[in-house]
Amino acid sequence: MEYRLYGNTGHRVSVLSMGGMRFERPDDVDAMAEIPLYLYDQGVSYFDTAPGYCRQKSEDILGVAVREMKRRRADGGHEFFISTKSNKADPKLVRQEAETSLRKLNVERIDFHHIWCIRTWQEWEERKRGGAVAEFHKLRDEGLVRHVVVSHHLDSPDTARLIAEAEVEGMLLGFNATNFRYRGDGIRAAHARGLGVMVMNPLVGGAPWQAPERFEFLKTRPGDDLVRGGLRFVLSHPEVTGALVGVRNMDDARAAVAAMDDLRPYTADELAAFEASLGENLAELCTGCAYCRECPQDIPVWKLMETCNHVLLGNPDAVWGRLKWHWSVDDVDELVDRCIDCGRCEQLCTQHLPIRERLKTVRDAWLASRPKKYGHGMPCPRRRCLPFVAVQAAATGGGRRVRLPAEGRGSYVFGVDRRNSHFGGAMATLAWPCSWSGSLHAHAPRRGSGTASSVSMAPTPNTYGDRASLT
Numbered sequence: 001m002e003y004r005l006y007g008n009t010g011h012r013v014s015v016l017s018m019g020g021m022r023f024e025r026p027d028d029v030d031a032m033a034e035i036p037l038y039l040y041d042q043g044v045s046y047f048d049t050a051p052g053y054c055r056q057k058s059e060d061i062l063g064v065a066v067r068e069m070k071r072r073r074a075d076g077g078h079e080f081f082i083s084t085k086s087n088k089a090d091p092k093l094v095r096q097e098a099e100t101s102l103r104k105l106n107v108e109r110i111d112f113h114h115i116w117c118i119r120t121w122q123e124w125e126e127r128k129r130g131g132a133v134a135e136f137h138k139l140r141d142e143g144l145v146r147h148v149v150v151s152h153h154l155d156s157p158d159t160a161r162l163i164a165e166a167e168v169e170g171m172l173l174g175f176n177a178t179n180f181r182y183r184g185d186g187i188r189a190a191h192a193r194g195l196g197v198m199v200m201n202p203l204v205g206g207a208p209w210q211a212p213e214r215f216e217f218l219k220t221r222p223g224d225d226l227v228r229g230g231l232r233f234v235l236s237h238p239e240v241t242g243a244l245v246g247v248r249n250m251d252d253a254r255a256a257v258a259a260m261d262d263l264r265p266y267t268a269d270e271l272a273a274f275e276a277s278l279g280e281n282l283a284e285l286c287t288g289c290a291y292c293r294e295c296p297q298d299i300p301v302w303k304l305m306e307t308c309n310h311v312l313l314g315n316p317d318a319v320w321g322r323l324k325w326h327w328s329v330d331d332v333d334e335l336v337d338r339c340i341d342c343g344r345c346e347q348l349c350t351q352h353l354p355i356r357e358r359l360k361t362v363r364d365a366w367l368a369s370r371p372k373k374y375g376h377g378m379p380c381p382r383r384r385c386l387p388f389v390a391v392q393a394a395a396t397g398g399g400r401r402v403r404l405p406a407e408g409r410g411s412y413v414f415g416v417d418r419r420n421s422h423f424g425g426a427m428a429t430l431a432w433p434c435s436w437s438g439s440l441h442a443h444a445p446r447r448g449s450g451t452a453s454s455v456s457m458a459p460t461p462n463t464y465g466d467r468a469s470l471t
């Protein structure tokens with residue numbers, strides 16, 4: 001196993017690192033814990049998890065493995081490092097989540113604690129403003145965290161801004177053969193500032209297994225498979241500290257370990273030649289270079305085109321989730337409507353992609369892949385997206401059903417089931433897949449089921465959105 005220095009921390013970590021978000025049987029905690037243990041025995045020393053992974057079970061699984069890894073370390077085994085995260089904007093919740101992580105993981109302190117999932121500059125500002133970022137540093141000062149790091153999905157210019165002001169010791173971001181063009185400058189900037197650079201999705205989020213014929217180009221040497229080819233590309237960048245490989249089961253773990261045999265990174269010249277060939281090899285795919293960012297309508301074309309790759313690779317069902325959770329795009333319909341058909345993006349596109357046509361493709365896939373069971377039937381006030389997500393339904397009572405009798409603002413009928421309520425009112429906080437949220441407050445019968453009318457609604461931009469008025 002090769003080990004590289006994690007930035008300026010002085011720690012050497014294995015270049016093959018375990019990603020803990022894909023355990024295939026998360027409820028079978030003991031059986032799944034054998035996977036990190038196997039990897040530990042193969043020399044892996046960096047283990048990544050997060051509170052929400054695998055239905056909240058990933059940290060438990062790793063915690064079971066940690067107990068045994070501590071024993072093996074005491075018996076002469078190697079050092080290991082635990083990485084987890086918090087995406088909370090409220091500092092109290094950051095602390096609570098860290099305390100839960102410490103308990104579940106069976107560690108006295110978190111080695112690498114990530115300010116998690118910064119998808120836009122606005123999100124970063126919100127985390128700072130609310131005190132969440134400061135709380136990470138406080139936890140470090142109290143000895144509960146060793147290193148504060150950040151996990152993000154920003155492009156290179158925003159990555160450079162982030163690391164210039166974030167006072168973190170490392171970062172985690174997606175980097176692979178399809179997005180290296182718009183992430184490359186960012187990882188070089190981080191490395192130059194002495195940050196560790198861990199990489200997620202080194203295997204293009206599993207895309208090569210959906211369309212192996214398209215990714216044959218990764219196999220550049222005899223005996224290569226897609227895992228080794230993908231990892232070689234990523235680890236040939238000296239700025240990369242290590243790559244997280246998400247393992248579902250023991251077969252995945254063995255495949256990842258086997259890929260490290262005879263990996264032999266590219267020389268600088270080989271890497272340059274390989275990167276130059278990628279435009280050709282990925283001819284029909286968006287490579288994420290983001291040269292199309294000069295859209296006069298401010299449409300994030302590269303985000304939509306990267307997502308369109310999933311459609312082209314035969315996985316249209318991934319579109320809604322990819323846009324919402326990775327790219328923080330909530331309303332594709334509105335974005336595509338905004339296009340004035342100027343063709344500027346197509347002139348700029350390094351792949352000469354038919355972007356305007358693909359905008360429609362990605363919109364269709366987004367519409368088709370939206371969750372069908374999202375809340376209970378209330379469309380957003382702009383009537384552009386599907387039913388609301390009740391993020392905090394009936395906090396003061398047992399209200400469970402909300403329905404909208406007529407479109408527009410004003411009166412809503414709030415069906416409430418108040419059997420368990422001790423209060424005279426009911427409340428629900430709502431958020432829609434597009435960028436709107438609102439609150440419903442109602443007076444309702446104290447006992448039994450009832451319907452409250454004239455419920456007021458106060459629309460506000462939700463945390464995912466950036467628009468500020470109801471239209």
Ligand code: SF4
Nearest residue numbers: 295339340342343345
């Ligand atoms: S064609 Fe549409 S998406 Fe492309 S640059 Fe013009 S407005 Fe933007």
Ligand code: SF4
Nearest residue numbers: 286289290292302349
């Ligand atoms: S659409 Fe073209 S220019 Fe835009 S990111 Fe993709 S490949 Fe690059």
